Amino acid sequence: MAAIEAENDSEFKAHVFSSSSELLEKLHEKWSSLKKKPYPAMYSSIFGGIILDPAMMVIPIDDHMVHRGHGVFDTAIILDGYLYELDAHLDRFLRSAAKARILSPFPRSTLRSILMQLTVASQCKKGTLRYWLSAGPGDFLLSPTGCPTSAFYAVVIDEDFSQCKEGIKVITSTIPMKPPMFATVKNVNYLPNVLAKMQAEDQGAFASIWIDEHGYIAEGPNVNVAFITQDKELVLPFFDNILSGCTARRLLELAPKLVEQGRLKSLKTANLTAEEAKGAAEMMYVGSTLPILPIIMWDEQPIGDGKVGELTMALSDLLWDDMVSGPETQRFRVPYKQ
Numbered sequence: 001m002a003a004i005e006a007e008n009d010s011e012f013k014a015h016v017f018s019s020s021s022e023l024l025e026k027l028h029e030k031w032s033s034l035k036k037k038p039y040p041a042m043y044s045s046i047f048g049g050i051i052l053d054p055a056m057m058v059i060p061i062d063d064h065m066v067h068r069g070h071g072v073f074d075t076a077i078i079l080d081g082y083l084y085e086l087d088a089h090l091d092r093f094l095r096s097a098a099k100a101r102i103l104s105p106f107p108r109s110t111l112r113s114i115l116m117q118l119t120v121a122s123q124c125k126k127g128t129l130r131y132w133l134s135a136g137p138g139d140f141l142l143s144p145t146g147c148p149t150s151a152f153y154a155v156v157i158d159e160d161f162s163q164c165k166e167g168i169k170v171i172t173s174t175i176p177m178k179p180p181m182f183a184t185v186k187n188v189n190y191l192p193n194v195l196a197k198m199q200a201e202d203q204g205a206f207a208s209i210w211i212d213e214h215g216y217i218a219e220g221p222n223v224n225v226a227f228i229t230q231d232k233e234l235v236l237p238f239f240d241n242i243l244s245g246c247t248a249r250r251l252l253e254l255a256p257k258l259v260e261q262g263r264l265k266s267l268k269t270a271n272l273t274a275e276e277a278k279g280a281a282e283m284m285y286v287g288s289t290l291p292i293l294p295i296i297m298w299d300e301q302p303i304g305d306g307k308v309g310e311l312t313m314a315l316s317d318l319l320w321d322d323m324v325s326g327p328e329t330q331r332f333r334v335p336y337k338q
Helices: 002-011 020-032 086-099 108-122 191-202 246-254 256-260 274-278 310-325
Strands: 041-044 049-051 071-079 082-084 126-134 151-158 168-172 207-209 224-228 233-236 266-269 282-286 292-298 331-333
Touching: 041 108, 049 108, 071 086, 071 310, 082 108, 086 108, 086 126, 086 246, 108 126, 108 151, 168 191, 191 207, 224 246, 224 310, 233 246, 246 256, 246 282, 246 310, 256 266, 256 310, 282 310, 292 310
Parallel strands: 168 207, 168 292, 233 266
Antiparallel strands: 041 049, 041 151, 071 082, 071 126, 082 331, 126 151, 224 233, 224 282, 282 292
16 A cells, blocks of 8 residues: 555656746636635735735745744624724734734734725625734744744635524533633634634534633633523623633623613623533623524533523624614724725
């Protein structure tokens, strides 16, 4: 068998592109086969502008973010031509960059302006706006001292999403979670998150739940998690050792409306053991594009009555209404060109 593989390997001839035009033609051939262009626009500080050709939406192979994972990112939602919670995400983005010791090539106001201009150029009315700060290109060494300047990249992703109303199943992840120093920074080192998600899918579940070394509920692979207790109290884990979710924090700002209506008793952040959490009446993921995803089964055990909870959907309605018609402090109209 080894001899046959060696023989086949010797027959493989890697193509050598003789010119950049030949390579570009090949890339255009790939993208032209798609019915829909999933990435209508990208910004690169390396190129110094906005790119509309998907074939040119690339980053250097020697970028420190690529080969060392030295980069941070964040995401904002584009819905009905508005950017939702752009400032909250941008603030967290810069906090993450500071912890990762990456200096932005632009001040915050310029970053915000670039993101708005990029969204305008994309003409995308519904999707996500994802952006990165990297230590930048320079070499393949461990230290970024050989990288002359940091790099800022952003891309608009044309994708559909809607309010989640169907319940899903989760498992407890056995993949080690990130220590607090890294879990609280939204960085590009997502291998634990990827493996946790894959582990859940292998078991027929949607995603997983991390439990910390003290036995307390932490978070999902790329979302926060929240619970409604039997006493109708909304509880989210403390954000001290996990990522501080922008949507989760917005939920805590909106949920008092249900307290005023007498539907919720109270809300808080607190430590919850796995046993306490599994005894909750309702459970949910909280994240930007969901904004809430009901969880009805955990480790093959039903949460509450095993159905999507009434209060879960009431909280979902609050967040979705905020995304669709919330105040100007949360939603920013994109000035698309006619």
